[in-house]
Amino acid sequence: xxxxxxxxxxxxxxxxxxxxxxxxxxxxxxxxxxxxxxxxxxxxxxxxxxxxxxxxxxxxxxxxxxxxxxxxxxxxxxxxxxxxxxxxxxxxxxxxxxxxxxxxxxxxxxxxxxxxxxxxxxxxxxxxxxxxxxxxxxxxxxxxxxxxxxxxxxxxxxxxxxxxxxxxxxxxxxxxxxxxxxxxxxxxxxxxxxxxxxxxxxxxxxxxxxxxxxxxxxxxxxxxxxxxxxxxxxxxxxxxxxxxxxxxxxxxxxxxxxxxxxxxxxxxxxxxxxxxxxxxxxxxxxxxxxxxxxxxxxxxxxxxxxxxxxxxxxxxxxxxxxxxxxxxxxxxxxxxxxxxxxxxxxxxxxxxxxxxxxxxxxxxxxxxxxxxxxxxxxxxxxxxxxxxxxxxxxxxxxxxxxxxxxxxxxxxxxxxxxxxxxxxxxxxx
Ligand code: GLY
Numbered sequence: 001x002x003x004x005x006x007x008x009x010x011x012x013x014x015x016x017x018x019x020x021x022x023x024x025x026x027x028x029x030x031x032x033x034x035x036x037x038x039x040x041x042x043x044x045x046x047x048x049x050x051x052x053x054x055x056x057x058x059x060x061x062x063x064x065x066x067x068x069x070x071x072x073x074x075x076x077x078x079x080x081x082x083x084x085x086x087x088x089x090x091x092x093x094x095x096x097x098x099x100x101x102x103x104x105x106x107x108x109x110x111x112x113x114x115x116x117x118x119x120x121x122x123x124x125x126x127x128x129x130x131x132x133x134x135x136x137x138x139x140x141x142x143x144x145x146x147x148x149x150x151x152x153x154x155x156x157x158x159x160x161x162x163x164x165x166x167x168x169x170x171x172x173x174x175x176x177x178x179x180x181x182x183x184x185x186x187x188x189x190x191x192x193x194x195x196x197x198x199x200x201x202x203x204x205x206x207x208x209x210x211x212x213x214x215x216x217x218x219x220x221x222x223x224x225x226x227x228x229x230x231x232x233x234x235x236x237x238x239x240x241x242x243x244x245x246x247x248x249x250x251x252x253x254x255x256x257x258x259x260x261x262x263x264x265x266x267x268x269x270x271x272x273x274x275x276x277x278x279x280x281x282x283x284x285x286x287x288x289x290x291x292x293x294x295x296x297x298x299x300x301x302x303x304x305x306x307x308x309x310x311x312x313x314x315x316x317x318x319x320x321x322x323x324x325x326x327x328x329x330x331x332x333x334x335x336x337x338x339x340x341x342x343x344x345x346x347x348x349x350x351x352x353x354x355x356x357x358x359x360x361x362x363x364x365x366x367x368x369x370x371x372x373x374x375x376x377x378x379x380x381x382x383x384x385x386x387x388x389x390x391x392x393x394x395x396x397x398x399x400x401x402x403x404x405x406x407x408x409x410x411x412x413x414x415x416x417x418x419x420x421x422x423x424x425x426x427x428x429x
Contacts, residue, residue: 006070013075016369016388017296028311042368081107119262152184206322235421301334344384355411361402
């Protein structure tokens with residue numbers, strides 16, 4: 001028996017992921033009142049937004065109480081790791097997202113690696129270091145390419161895939177001696193490099209129950225052909241056909257089910273999204289990382305493909321009644337192109353006017369991320385990743401054509417986007 005659905009929902013965060021969550025919650029047949037904090041200019045076109053930062057735990061709880069919010073959906077990792085869900089539950093407000101103990105699976109790469117190794121989950125061999133000399137010895141012993149990861153949260157920038165020993169040694173020194181990521185880099189993982197295609201699996205977890213959402217693939221590098229520095233993600237598509245139904249069954253058997261069981265066995269009552277980054281290596285799927293929230297921009301292609309009521313899905317996960325829930329998925333392909341500000345992920349300008357045409361190609365939606373309104377009331381750039389343009393269509397090629405037609409029609413002096421989102425799957429077909 002499922003509880004009645006909540007009548008009011010607060011979505012915490014300000015990115016494209018949160019805009020997609022807001023849209024899906026608004027589409028619920030239960031017609032909840034949806035609000036957001038802090039939101040962005042696009043979210044504010046859809047629902048009321050409150051100027052409370054996503055990491056201000058006390059103010060978010062106070063806001064939820066003041067607005068008589070019955071359910072809080074937490075988007076980003078930082079409030080989760082700061083214990084927002086713990087604080088909301090203590091105040092009697094149900095929330096979607098893990099408590100701080102579960103959020104540690106993203107906030108500490110060392111913690112996750114120890115769990116992966118303890119429960120024999122497939123993952124790369126790694127060493128854990130706090131001192132420079134043994135880390136350098138290990139790097140030289142393993143050779144390049146090799147991966148250096150800061151332990152803590154570093155906004156997606158704490159992973160260096162070093163192609164040479166010199167690059168690896170520089171990354172070790174930057175993190176352990178140069179304090180490049182502050183306390184997040186005071187402990188590092190040095191991991192063998194895995195080769196293959198990467199895939200993103202978003203799993204809605206409630207204790208030992210879970211539902212696997214449609215599989216997607218992200219494009220992490222800034223430049224076409226997967227070149228240049230890593231970003232938070234420049235575009236996604238779903239389904240990722242490289243994950244065949246047989247392979248997904250194997251991933252479920254070898255990775256998802258054992259991960260959920262391992263987390264529960266560690267005494268963590270995880271209720272939220274377990275986002276498993278998986279490398280499809282020649283010897284089988286292997287865990288790259290856990291995140292403990294929806295992916296961005298994975299959410300912008302996964303949620304629009306769900307026919308299932310997202311409010312019911314998240315509520316049942318939060319309330320421990322997810323068991324037996326079946327997903328209904330639209331058969332269309334979804335593709336999202338992230339429109340960024342020129343210069344991202346390094347220095348970029350803010351405040352450039354954005355004009356989105358009133359008419360877009362069919363089944364195309366513009367999710368806002370780094371946007372704000374200036375004093376003249378114009379929508380302007382306000383972050384590195386500015387928009388996520390998602391299109392659905394019967395083929396991936398048509399979805400790409402629609403998304404790119406929309407990106408080309410958006411006016412913004414500093415817009416930059418990759419031209420090859422989905423190319424790998426398109427070349428295979
Ligand atoms: N797109 C990758 C992430 O959300 O971490």
